[in-house]
Amino acid sequence: MNNEQQYELALDCLLLAGQLMMESGAETYRVEDTMLRMARSQNIEDAQSYVTPTGIILSLGKRQITKISSIPARITDLHKIAKVNSVSRKLSGQMITLEEAYEELKRIQKTNYFLPIHIQLLAASVASSCFLVLFNGYWSDMPAAFVAGGVGFAVVTITQEMTRVKFFSEFLAALVVGLIASLAVHFGLGIEMDKIIVGAVMPLVPGLIITNAVRDLMAGHFTAGIAKGAEAFLTAFAIGAGIAVIVAF
Template identity: 40%
Template sequence: MAETKNAEFYQEVLDICLTAGRLMIEGGSEMYRVEDTMLRIARNAGIMDPRVFATPTCVFMSLDGGKLSQMKQIRDRNINLELVDRVNALSRKFAAKKISLKDLKSRVLALQTELPTFPLWLQVMGAAALSATLLVLFMDDYDWVDFPAAAIVGALGYLAYVFFKRFTRVRFLSELVAAMVMSVIAIGIAHFFPEMVVDNILIGALMTLVPGLAFTNALRDLFMGDLLSGIVRLFEATLTALALGGGVGIVIKFLGV
């Protein structure tokens, strides 16, 4: 009876740790942070010698000296730092004895169905503001002519990215289509308003989809010694950049701009 209870306890801790790790990876966390959070939960649950190995596509964990091992696969990865922060905060509350293991489990499971995110209209407004301000930053000039155009193109392009992402599991395809939409709109605006510069507009608009954080996390994983995850994320960020550049290049080639 005691052995059964012990096995159930190990399984409960394992499920909580793996779910927490999966959520953090889906939110774009670095691998060392994922492993640290999972180990912190297991150790504060009273389990000695927990073992964790996390990659961008899968997370492994073993307890009880390796007798109980399981894994969870990660298929969808985005940038959701709010999700990462919430999972990390729950693990620290559990470490500080502010919540019980049962509370930790219920709250982690709740995050699966209630992922923290902003409404779509606010994301689109953020994309517009980001596109316009980054235009000024990268061009090193207060280009008031292209400023509103970059905001419009960035907002519509981001909206297209979210829309097409719902119909395909190929992440890079939605980014390619979004870049093409941005290019068509930017060229169309420049056609009616010749004083506007297409290059300037696209430089600002594309920044909403450029994988800056993914590239930074890839380098950080490499510097922390997580070579596998670092290389995978670096390659993923490179493919995203190629998809954005390819989308712009295709439109410019066929429209003859």
């Protein structure tokens, strides 16, 4: 393989690794670090990258071509981050070649690492009811929180599949959660509406995005930090608006 092709393969491989990590919700500085580390392992010393939450620009040096990869949507998928991380570790340690790394990354891109949806729903329900214990709620409110949390998570997953508008699906989920909680209190199945609602919306809270936003800001990635902060604010606002509709009536 000649030099030109080798560079092109390296560029594709690095860009794919960065794209996968960014789509799964990794910190911006970690994405940049991973790409530069992989480049150095291939004896490409003057690689430059510019990473934002919505797109990556990567160049392997002054004479080589530059490629852009856009990132339309971001989800939280820690398993994928761990997988890409281990590929980059292996490549940096010269345990695999560039071709093997690229093949593996392509396989990671196609695989769905999410646990089955019913297990996720169960986790959301259980988390919602556990929240009541941590925050001095009544034990008798747990069934209501269990149902509300599960249904809320189901609504956000289904509407996200259907509409692809994150703001709307979160708003709708918060609305449904509020409705279930107030009905439960109305029919005597729950005591404290507030705690049921807070517990049930916890699975929707943008915890990862907030943490990453602050960490990116501290690492000097101001563009990424502000963008992620805006995303987190929008999610929080959607949830708040959905609940506010219920509380207001």
